[in-house]
Amino acid sequence: MTHQLRHTGDWSYFHIPELEEKGLLHGFFTASSPVVTIDKTKGRDFLDLFCLRDFIVLHQEHGDQVHVIRDGYRPMSGDGIVLLEKNVASVIKTADCLPIILFEPYYPIASIVHAGWRGTLKGITKNAVNIMTGLGGTREKIIAILGPSVNVCCYTVGEDLYTAFKEKGFSDSIFRKAGNTLFLSLRQANKEVLSKEGVSVIYDLDICTLCTDGLFHSYRRGDRDKRQINFVSII
Secondary structure (H helix, E strand, O other), X not given: OOOEEEEEOOEEEEEOHXXXXXXXXXXXXXXXXXXXXXXXXXHHHHHHHOOOOEXXXXXXXXXXXXXXXXXXXXXXXXXXXXXXXXXXXXEEEEOOOEEEEEEEOOOOEEEEEEEOHHHHHHOXXXXXXXXXXXXXXXXXXXXXXXXXEOOOOOOEEOHHHHHHHHHOOOOHHHEEEEOOEEEEOHHHHHHHHHHHOOOOEEEXXXXXXXXXXXXXXXXXXXXXXXXEEEEEEEO
């Protein structure tokens, strides 16, 4: 399966068409797209365009809390959502952190998490997998999609993060050294987590938000207050 860039109305986003055919409506939006916020600005346009009945935007905290959406429950804060309701979109905002979508098509059940370095260290991806399987999903049938984020080509970090990740059991392969500069791969770190949790089907868009010439907002490039949205829904 390969990802494609789609333009729909005012929105442009990357998605995997084959997964949409399996019932997963999803998108990793570009910087030119409108932002769907907690106060639901542009919300009606978003709902109408994608034929959805509701959407959820969290106040993100760089933590590991993952909520389960069913029976009308609508949380306000956290960094991950597991979806059981259909035609409800879960939205995660990013500007360098890694958005991860998880989908078990045979249940069906889906999740989206905000995995920056803090969330990755705290185990948010593992939490989402365990919640999905605890609700009845099958671990070996889960499909993971890694969206746009700052990549190992650009993500410079200090020795403190190297130590923190090593203490949590991550391998040296999530880092790259060039002279005295250390680079971190959030993608590789989360692939290690997913593999340990029994998720073997992983699609990596491998798009860097920092060096793609403004296609995405990047906190490290100076977009301090700007975010793009990433969403998932079961249809």
